[in-house]
Amino acid sequence: MPDAGVQSHKTDVIIVGGGPVGLFAVFELGLLGLSAHVLDILDRPGGQCAELYPEKVILDIPSRLKITGQELVNDLMSQIEPFHPTFHFQQMAERLEKLENGHWRLVTDVGTAIEAPVVVIAGGGGSFMPKKPKLERLDEFEGKSLFYSVRKMEQFRGKNVLIAGGGDSALDWTVNLNPVVSGMSLVHRRNEFRGMQATVDQMYALVNAGKVNLAIGDIVKLNGENGQLRSVTLKSTEKGEFDVACDTMLAFYGLTMKLGPIADWGINMENNRVQVSTESFETSSPGIFCIGDMCHYPGKLKLILSGFHESALMAHACFHYARPNQKLRFEHTTSSSAIQAKLGVS
Numbered sequence: 001m002p003d004a005g006v007q008s009h010k011t012d013v014i015i016v017g018g019g020p021v022g023l024f025a026v027f028e029l030g031l032l033g034l035s036a037h038v039l040d041i042l043d044r045p046g047g048q049c050a051e052l053y054p055e056k057v058i059l060d061i062p063s064r065l066k067i068t069g070q071e072l073v074n075d076l077m078s079q080i081e082p083f084h085p086t087f088h089f090q091q092m093a094e095r096l097e098k099l100e101n102g103h104w105r106l107v108t109d110v111g112t113a114i115e116a117p118v119v120v121i122a123g124g125g126g127s128f129m130p131k132k133p134k135l136e137r138l139d140e141f142e143g144k145s146l147f148y149s150v151r152k153m154e155q156f157r158g159k160n161v162l163i164a165g166g167g168d169s170a171l172d173w174t175v176n177l178n179p180v181v182s183g184m185s186l187v188h189r190r191n192e193f194r195g196m197q198a199t200v201d202q203m204y205a206l207v208n209a210g211k212v213n214l215a216i217g218d219i220v221k222l223n224g225e226n227g228q229l230r231s232v233t234l235k236s237t238e239k240g241e242f243d244v245a246c247d248t249m250l251a252f253y254g255l256t257m258k259l260g261p262i263a264d265w266g267i268n269m270e271n272n273r274v275q276v277s278t279e280s281f282e283t284s285s286p287g288i289f290c291i292g293d294m295c296h297y298p299g300k301l302k303l304i305l306s307g308f309h310e311s312a313l314m315a316h317a318c319f320h321y322a323r324p325n326q327k328l329r330f331e332h333t334t335s336s337s338a339i340q341a342k343l344g345v346s
């Protein structure tokens with residue numbers, strides 16, 4: 001279910017990170033009747049599998065002889081569908097505070113607030129952050145007329161947009177934003193693109209129709225005043241230095257992973273990883289758990305299957321926070337009619 005914007009929510013468990021481990025955690029929690037909200041800074045589920053290697057074949061998922069990163073994500077999404085998790089994409093889990101009732105309140109960078117008795121950190125290698133170009137005066141324009149993602153297309157309606165980059169994001173947004181902007185330039189340092197061929201073809205069709213100005217060269221200067229871009233200066237061997245007019249720039253130079261705000265949540269860490277107990281995957285803060293690549297314990301292996309195991313133990317330990325007055329019965333999916341009913345299978 002997509003998020004409708006700045007809102008307040010209550011749930012059983014807040015999961016920070018929608019990578020493969022965060023997604024499987026929804027399933028393990030769902031089996032025990034616990035609801036979950038999942039947050040990710042990315043615009044879609046899948047973490048590293050979807051962002052770094054969607055077409056690579058994974059060969060060590062139990063019982064799956066081979067499966068691509070994206071196929072694994074698609075299957076995990078189908079598996080958790082019966083539990084109707086709420087996703088909050090393109091939001092950074094930023095502040096975490098303990099409430100008087102013992103619950104946690106998590107607030108994102110766009111102000112969405114979620115309250116729950118349990119927080120599960122499934123932040124993997126950290127939140128994906130945009131790689132920034134090395135240009136003078138960058139911070140003067142950032143957030144005002146220079147952006148690294150499209151959160152709402154409406155923000156760009158009627159603008160003269162310059163898109164920088166040569167990968168899937170740059171090409172997708174060249175095609176998708178084109179109908180709403182007043183003018184558009186696509187800037188890339190060479191005349192070869194790394195995106196899907198179908199999108200490359202769509203982009204060239206827009207160039208041929210005069211709807212996109214394709215400019216080849218390195219961006220060397222940002223021009224404008226008071227945070228408002230007027231143009232960027234490009235440099236190429238053929239043309240030397242030249243300006244491309246724009247009032248808005250979208251830079252898509254890829255992503256890097258950074259630990260981000262989790263480091264400030266007062267949890268014991270070791271080498272940028274969160275220390276956990278291997279019985280429960282609880283951290284040094286009661287009610288906060290950590291699973292997947294971001295957790296640390298002796299012998300930890302950064303593998304998807306390790307994260308799946310950690311999810312099951314975490315869910316059983318979480319149950320006691322979310323349902324303090326109920327007893328948890330261990331059940332197999334093969335024989336529990338209650339679980340089969342939840343999953344809609346008989």
Ligand SMILES: Cc1cc2nc3c(=O)[nH]c(=O)nc-3n(C[C@H](O)[C@H](O)[C@H](O)COP(=O)(O)OP(=O)(O)OC[C@H]3O[C@@H](n4cnc5c(N)ncnc54)[C@H](O)[C@@H]3O)c2cc1C
Pocket residue numbers: 016017018019020021022039040041042046047048049052053057058059060091092093094122123124125126127128259260261262291292293294302303304305307
């Ligand atoms: C090229 C490559 C090949 C690999 N091959 C294999 C393989 O064959 N087999 C295998 O088992 N493993 C493989 N791995 C490792 C595997 O991808 C990881 O173990 C797995 O992705 C970890 O899952 P995760 O859910 O813990 O974290 P991730 O996949 O890293 O997902 C974490 C998510 O949390 C989000 N996040 C973090 N902090 C915040 C925050 N504060 N707010 C909002 N969102 C946040 C991030 O944006 C990210 O989407 C490979 C990794 C790479 C890079």
